Amino acid sequence: MYQLPTFEITSFVSQIKLHNPCFENDFQKWIVWWYAGIYKNTKNYSAPHVEVIFRELKDDGSLGERTLSKKVLIPLLGQLFLGSIWMNNRCNEAIKLDTKSFSVNLEPDNWIVRKVADYIELPVFKSYYPINVDGNSTLISFKLLNGGELLIPCQEYFSRCYGRSQEIKRIIATYSWDPYGYNGDSNPDSVQGRIFAKLREPEENNRWKVNLGKTLYNDDIVLAAHLKYDKYTQQKVKSIHAQLEVSFRKSVEKPAFIKIFPWHLGMQNLEVEGIPFEDGKSFLALRINGASDPDGDDISRQRQNTNLARENNPEGPKGGWNTQPPKTERPIVNITDEGRPDSNSEMVRLNDRRFRVLGIPRRIKDVHIDKAKTSGQKKDLPDPKGKSSSGDPSGKNKGIGDTSLGAPQIYESEGxxxxxxxxxxxxxxxxxxxxxxxxxxxxxxxxxxxxxxxxxxxxxxxIKEKDLDNYKHLQIDPLGTEEENKLLLAERKKVLHWxxxxxxxxxxxxxxxxxxxxxxxxxxxxxxxxxxxxxxxxxxxxxxxxxxxxxxxxxxxxxxxxxxxxxxxxxxxxxxxxxxxxxxxxxxxxxxxxxxxxxxxxxxxxxxxxxxxxxxxxxxxxxxxxxxxxxxxxxxxxxxxx
Incomplete structure (x- = not known):
């Protein structure tokens, strides 16, 4: 019998509370331990479910034997990150992990998607981070220059590296592919129809132009631009929903274990948290803190919504553009997947963990072609004591608020x-x-x-030494003491060095x-x-x-x-x-x-x-x-x- 590990704990305060009967009035601590398969959501078709595996955490920080699983909507993975600790439906802590930075080559010969079953006998999985789940869940294995490998769970890579909003992940996983339009002329219930609005200026060489859909974040722009102009990105993004559909057609009861791929070529810098193994040669990354932007043409970003209109349109969104969802710092009491948000509920934006852009960020210019005369009609804020959900709104006055989740983007210092x-x-x-x-x-x-x-x-x-005598504070005093002149000589030397x-x-x-x-x-x-x-x-x-x-x-x-x-x-x-x-x-x-x-x-x-x-x-x-x-x-x- 192996010895279960003990973890150091660090603080973290989530902005949500889960509507989850299996946690209700339960003061036992549970760690988000692993992501299993993806299930078709037969109640709420606007987002698939992911099975999240929780593991018992004892009061002394040691790992318990008990586990439980909960199916949650894909947009919640940013809140239910690996290593987060939940008690009574709230997250206030997380296990502390080693932080490392890596530079990986995204050319196809330098990485592969493999099953957990291929690694289950490794000491890191047997003793330190035991995975007692279906071995079909997937990992991306990146080759490292030292001969080791960097392992990242596919769903963590998807949740953190496929844009900043959870909405863009929901769209990619939920909707089918329309091969005919990237400028707002696609089927509105397709990936392209949700991500791209009508471009309001002509295309031009050496500049990528994107008008983002109204529910996306500004910081989704780099992925969206590559999705429009880069065939490699199109291929990798398209495969996600295609894999899910193939699996769900076979059975809606069984989970889909899909492959998530890096969506661009070239090099990628990653800052991750996890567990080293093979004497530090390899690394299991459980959390991604940041990544570099891919190289490419400058990007022009347009938005079909605005916060600058002075008047509300009394007839609702038809005559004006919707505003960006406001941020909030109060917790939404219950996040549920029992129904879609009310269409008359104001969308509230909540933060996942911050995401750091490493290295030189992609050059992006905001382009304002025109301005709305009116904005969409104001809606009702969610009831703090009620439920909220993510996805496509449907119906009114059901008591389900609308939430938008995503990672605030910050930038790395380069000096x-x-x-x-x-x-x-x-x-x-x-x-x-x-x-x-x-x-x-x-x-x-x-x-x-x-x-x-x-x-x-x-x-x-x-500076030449003779020039120093022109400055009073550096002049040697013939009447000065030996100690004073010694200090002055040292100062003159520092000036010459500077x-x-x-x-x-x-x-x-x-x-x-x-x-x-x-x-x-x-x-x-x-x-x-x-x-x-x-x-x-x-x-x-x-x-x-x-x-x-x-x-x-x-x-x-x-x-x-x-x-x-x-x-x-x-x-x-x-x-x-x-x-x-x-x-x-x-x-x-x-x-x-x-x-x-x-x-x-x-x-x-x-x-x-x-x-x-x-x-x-x-x-x-x-x-x-x-x-x-x-x-x-x-x-x-x-x-x-x-």
């Missing part, structure tokens, strides 16, 4: 310089910030402006492999006015541990400034490149000499940020009198950062 560049470019094409930020260019002193990548830096001038980004030794000994430190200077056009931002390049070190990663070793303030002419800009930047090394990058020491307005700004993250440094940018502009309002979001629920 202050790239974060500033990426975030400003994202803000420039954003529906809200694009009203203020018009253009973003980098500037190289005495050379050029540019907007292409890679960005270019202006190099700081190297201009070199990879130098931890005397710069006069060996400069091979080192280069001059630079700074990023950005010209941001805000409502027709040029504003300049400066960020100093930081030294980067490697953080050791299970997840080796680079981390900036230095901290500097940024600088925001304005000038009146190109000659002022040239002279001011030359002074900065010469003087900042003398003060080791301390902005406050030189900004007073700016011919225009200048101020320093800190880098303080905010909980509401979508992109790194979003709050920093707003604060920087405010420092010199340019006010850009942040987007309006409600406060996030504690625990969604798991």
């Amino acid at each position: 202050k310089l790239m974060d500033l560049w990426n975030t400003l470019n994202c803000m420039a094409v954003d529906e809200h910030y694009g009203k203020y930020i018009e253009k973003v260019h980098w500037y190289v002193w005495n050379k050029e402006f540019g907007k292409e990548e890679p960005i270019r830096l202006s190099s700081f001038s190297p 201009s070199y980004i990879e130098s931890d030794e005397d710069v006069t000994k060996n400069l091979k492999g080192k280069y001059f430190r630079g700074c990023l200077i950005l010209k941001v056009t805000v409502k027709g006015r040029p504003i300049y931002l400066l960020e100093i390049e930081r030294k980067v070190g490697l953080v050791k541990g299970d997840n080796e990663r680079s981390k900036e070793k230095e901290s500097f303030s940024g600088m925001v400034f304005t000038v009146q002419s190109s000659s002022e800009l040239k002279n001011w930047v030359h002074l900065l490149l010469t003087e900042l090394p003398i003060f080791k990058g301390v902005i406050a020491k030189v900004m007073v000499r700016c011919p225009g307005i200048a101020d320093k700004y800190p880098h303080r993250p905010a909980s509401w940020e979508t992109w790194p440094l979003e709050a920093t940018v707003i604060n920087a502009f405010k420092k010199i009198g340019f006010s850009i309002p942040q987007r309006k979001f409600t406060k996030k629920v504690k625990g969604n950062a798991l």
